[in-house]
Amino acid sequence: MNVAAPMTSITNGQKVTVTIPSLAPGQSVNFGIVTTVIRGGGTIDNTVCMSASNLDSERCTVGSVVASLPQTGEKPWWRTPVLALMMALLASAVVGLYRGVVWLRRRDVSFQKD
DSSP, rough: BBBTOEEEEEEETTTTEEEEOOOOOOOOOBBBBOOOOOOOOOOOEEEEOOTTTTTSSSSSEEOOOOOOOOOOOOOOTHHEEEHHHHHHHHHHHHHHHHHHHHHHHHHHHHHHHH
């Protein structure tokens, strides 16, 4: 658990209570709770509830674990130019390597004749 002063936390089984002191306008605090699923599977929902002196009742929300992002079917605009550039660089590297090998063989042949 990542809860730093001035906040405090209490863990009771699977319930974690984080107490945040009064905040000034514009002030913010962050905390984190990391969990590990030991066994099982399926859907994991996390419920977060908040109460404050300026709220008339407790407010809760449920968040589900995101397993993967949805497929949009769109390709990024830069994909085709980058692939073309990569192919051009690969082709020039192959040609350069071929020319280097040919040059070395010619040089070795000319040294052997002398």
